[in-house]
Amino acid sequence: MTIIYGIHNCDTVKKARVWLDQANIPYQFHDLRKDGLDEALLVSLAQRSTWEQLINKRSTTYRSLSDDVKLNLTGETAIKVVLEQPTLLKRPLLVNNDELHLGFKPAQYQQVFNHE
Numbered sequence: 001m002t003i004i005y006g007i008h009n010c011d012t013v014k015k016a017r018v019w020l021d022q023a024n025i026p027y028q029f030h031d032l033r034k035d036g037l038d039e040a041l042l043v044s045l046a047q048r049s050t051w052e053q054l055i056n057k058r059s060t061t062y063r064s065l066s067d068d069v070k071l072n073l074t075g076e077t078a079i080k081v082v083l084e085q086p087t088l089l090k091r092p093l094l095v096n097n098d099e100l101h102l103g104f105k106p107a108q109y110q111q112v113f114n115h116e
Contacts, residue, residue, distance in 0.1 A: 002027040005045075006092040008034065013092045016104035025113055032086040042079055045093060048100035051078045056090040 006013030008031050082088050094101040
């Protein structure tokens with residue numbers, strides 16, 4: 001099962017979903033705001049990547065964090081902060097065949113799904 005995690009109104013998530021729809025790839029969409037983000041899911045995502053890769057450092061949410069929080073976004077601290085503010089995660093997060101793929105680029109998705 002392919003799952004795409006993101007936020008419904010995020011432009012990049014919209015582009016990824018359009019690509020999947022046009023490629024006729026079935027997927028489940030998990031809206032991080034509406035469907036929620038719990039610690040088990042977050043830990044599962046973090047085990048497939050690193051916090052440096054998962055956190056969107058260009059986001060408004062990240063820029064609004066204190067320097068102390070930004071410097072300590074690892075392990076338990078990152079879990080707590082991201083659970084409070086899920087928009088810190090890069091979007092979309094695509095899980096396919098138990099592999100995590102961050103962000104969206106058509107060429108990346110073509111490779112993931114072996115599409116020409």
